[in-house]
Amino acid sequence: MIDLANTVSAYQKDAVEKWEVTVKERMNQNRIEKVLKNLQSAGNMAGKTDENSIKYSIRDVRKTNNITVTYSVVIPKSKQYQAEVIMVISGRKWDKTTEKNYKKILHQATGRYFTETSQIFACLVTSPDAIIEVERFLKYLTETIGFERQKTQIDKISYSRIQKNIYGYTPLWNQKLDMNMQSVNVQIAQVQASNKKTQLVIGTPILINEY
Structure with a gap:
């Protein structure tokens, strides 16, 4: 995200309208229970159940330079499937302060909830x-x-x-x-x-x- 946003900003100042980073990882049942317990302290948690899975959503209540952080946890009822944790970090505009706060959020979250096997997807929209x-x-x-x-x-x-x-x-x-x-x-x-x-x-x- 940092390379992408800085490249677009260098091409044209204030060209970034909004951006989003998604981190995903599949986990076994033991690991997902530990992660879910840790996430309970991250923000407000809501859950719902359907015939196939239990889904939790957590919104980080901290405000960091207009950056929003949300988490989703999907736990299949069938033991043959792995659970999945998804974190979405999003914001509007991009500057050095945003970059600093984004790096801090990503570092803390990936170190606590994810491993090196997680996938990261970045998206940016120009103004x-x-x-x-x-x-x-x-x-x-x-x-x-x-x-x-x-x-x-x-x-x-x-x-x-x-x-x-x-x-x-x-x-x-x-x-x-x-x-x-x-x-x-x-x-x-x-x-x-x-x-x-x-x-x-x-x-x-x-x-x-x-x-």
Whole structure:
């Protein structure tokens, strides 16, 4: 997230409108019980049960420079499936203070609730007021982080905000996915904002949420 946000901010000041980091990890029953117990002190906890699982949600009540932290714990009723812990850290804008507070939150949470096997997904949305020409921005990414474009998908659905999806790879970031026998760890969605201007939604190693 830090590399991504600082790269976009260096391209154009105040270009970051909002950002989000998701940390996921599957755990066995013994471990999930310990994590759930620790999470009870992190914030307000709510739970609900359906026929397949027990789901808990925890919202961190601490306010840190407008950064929001939430946790989700999903415990399947069937013992053949592992439980999953999900943490989402999100905020608006990006500056040095935000970066410092984000690093502190991530370090504390990953050290307490997660291990090195967890997966981290980062997502950033540029401001609709930012003036970003897509091809020029992609060239900038190539020059700064070694971005290599692997694939471009044009969205032809008339009512969709999405205009195109661009997939690529940078050797600077460790996490990656294999797509058509190519390594991918950057996805860029070009979308149309409500003011008809272009916004970019950038994710690594891939976008996992609706945009």
